[in-house]
Amino acid sequence: MRQDSIFLAQSDTTAGLLSKNPKILNLCKSRPESQPLLIESSHLSGLKKLVRVPNKHKNTIRKAKNSTFIYPNGKAVRVVKDELHSRFLLDFQMLYSTSANPTGKSFSKQWAYEVCDVIVCDRRGFKESSPSKMYKINRCKIQRRR
Template identity: 50%
Template sequence: MDAKFIYLTQSDTTAGLLSADPFRLNQIKGRQPYKPILAEVDCYETLKKFTRVPVLFRNRVRRSQKTTFIYPNHQSFRVVKDESHLMFLRKFSIMYSSSANKTGSVFDIQEAIKMCDIIVIDSRGIFAGIPSKIFKINKIKIKKIR
């Protein structure tokens, strides 16, 4: 498996496109090349390599499920806890993730297949689910974004 490919897979929340290259994901989705994109990590230890979690929110980040946090360094990460998706993600430790639809449109499986290089299907199949909750945190405050 090569991390530079774009994978279509069922993530812990919804059908998603995953890649190690955030610029390629933005290009395929028709977004600005430098638009921030969330990263999925396989464990809390991997998260600590990329950002520092404020002391006030460490417990919340560790216990949260299907939740993305935007950290003080303006990077966003989600620690995946769903075993089905985690089996795939452990091969890479970290992957950039985006929903499998063009920006501003609804999920269409045919469009998603055209956008990806490799399709990864597990027992759940591929479907549009509920997107993750997003919170922005700094040293002392938390704000719900979605």
């Protein structure tokens, strides 16, 4: 696999585009290269390599499902609990992720197929559903973002 490969996969929340390179994901969605993306990790141990989790929130983060946390260093990371998607992520440890739709529009299977390099299909197929809940955390508090 090339470093710049774009994968189309059904995550635990919605159909998404994943890659090791965040710039190429922003490019295919016609967004600024510097726009931050969500990082998906298959294990909590992968989280340790990316961010420092405040002690007060460790238990909350460990038990959360379908939730993304924005950490004090500005990175947004989601630990995937879904068995099928987690199995796909195991080979990569972590991947940058964005929804598989043109910016501001709804999911289009045809557009997603054109943009991606590798299609990862499982028994669920591809469907658009609600995105993960998003929380911003700091040393003391949690604030819901979406």
